[in-house]
Amino acid sequence: MQRSYFRQVAAGGAVAALTFAGVGALTAAPAYAATAEVSVVHGIPDTPVDVYVNGEKTLESFAPGDVAGPLSLAAGAYDIALTKPGEPVANAILTVDDAEVPGGTNISLAAHLDAGGQPKITPFVNDTSKVDAGKSRLIVRHTAAAPAVDVRAGGAPVFTELTNPNEAKADVDAGSISADVVLAGTETVAIGPADLDLGEGTATIVYATGSAEADNLDVVAQTITGLHSAPAGVPSGSGGLADTGASTWWYLLASAGALLLVGGGTRVATTRRNNR
CATH class of the missing domain: 2.60.40 (Immunoglobulin-like)
Structure with missing residues (x-):
C-alpha cells in the first residue's frame, strides 16, 4: 500500500519535471516562436524526487515546498522522467511522454493533494x-x-x-x-x-x-512583479518568485489548452516494464 501510494505521489510531482528542465536540456527556440513562462511548485509532502527532461537530469532532490522557475520555454512537447533521488533515469518511477507546453501563457503547475488527500496536478494560468x-x-x-x-x-x-x-x-x-x-x-x-x-x-x-x-x-x-499601470511605478525584481517567509507559491485554470500539460502521456514506469 505504501509503495502504491508513493507511485501516486510521484505522479503528482511529475509535472514539476515538465518545465524545470535545465535550460541546457532544451533546444532554444527561434526568436519568433511562441513561448510560455512556466513555474512549478512541489506541494506534496514527504516525496523528494529527481527530475529528468529529454533524458537529462534537470532537478536534483526537488523537495516538497520548493518552487522552480519561471522559465521561458518554447511551445512544444517534452519527455519527462521522475526518479527517487540518486536513481538513474532507467529506474524511473514515472514517465510523462510528449508533455505539451502551449505558447503565449504564464503558467504555474501545482503538484498538490486533492480534498481527499490524493496527489494531483493542477495547472493554473496566472493573471498578469x-x-x-x-x-x-x-x-x-x-x-x-x-x-x-x-x-x-x-x-x-x-x-x-x-x-x-x-x-x-x-x-x-x-x-x-x-x-x-x-x-x-x-x-x-x-x-x-x-x-x-x-x-x-x-x-x-x-x-x-x-x-x-x-x-x-x-x-x-x-x-x-511588473504589473504596474504605466506610467505609475517601477517594476522591482525580474518578474520571478519572491519568498514571503513560508516557502514560495500561486490563478485558477483559465485555459483548456493548459490541460495538455498533464495530458495522457503519463505512465508509471514500473508498470510498463512489468508488461514487457
Whole structure:
C-alpha cells in the first residue's frame, strides 16, 4: 500500500519535471516562436524526487515546498522522467511522454493533494494583467487536503467558502497585511497567521498546501512583479518568485489548452516494464 501510494505521489510531482528542465536540456527556440513562462511548485509532502527532461537530469532532490522557475520555454512537447533521488533515469518511477507546453501563457503547475488527500496536478494560468497605481493583486488558491476555508486579513474575512482546487482574487491596496486561514464559517485557525507584503504593481499568489488530517498544513507564496499601470511605478525584481517567509507559491485554470500539460502521456514506469 505504501509503495502504491508513493507511485501516486510521484505522479503528482511529475509535472514539476515538465518545465524545470535545465535550460541546457532544451533546444532554444527561434526568436519568433511562441513561448510560455512556466513555474512549478512541489506541494506534496514527504516525496523528494529527481527530475529528468529529454533524458537529462534537470532537478536534483526537488523537495516538497520548493518552487522552480519561471522559465521561458518554447511551445512544444517534452519527455519527462521522475526518479527517487540518486536513481538513474532507467529506474524511473514515472514517465510523462510528449508533455505539451502551449505558447503565449504564464503558467504555474501545482503538484498538490486533492480534498481527499490524493496527489494531483493542477495547472493554473496566472493573471498578469495590469493593476491600478497603489494597488496589488492578492490571489489565494486552496490546494490542500482540507475542507472549505475562509481567508482573513487582519482578522476580517476577505475570501469565504474556498474549496480545493479553486481560487479567489482581488486587487487591494498595496502594503503589509497579517493573513490567516480558518475553517469556513468558524474562528478555528487552520493556517497562520502569516505576514504578507503586497507590493505595488505585483501579484501575490498564496497556496494552502498539505493535509489537515496529517497536521502538516502550510502556505507557499509566489510573487509576480511588473504589473504596474504605466506610467505609475517601477517594476522591482525580474518578474520571478519572491519568498514571503513560508516557502514560495500561486490563478485558477483559465485555459483548456493548459490541460495538455498533464495530458495522457503519463505512465508509471514500473508498470510498463512489468508488461514487457
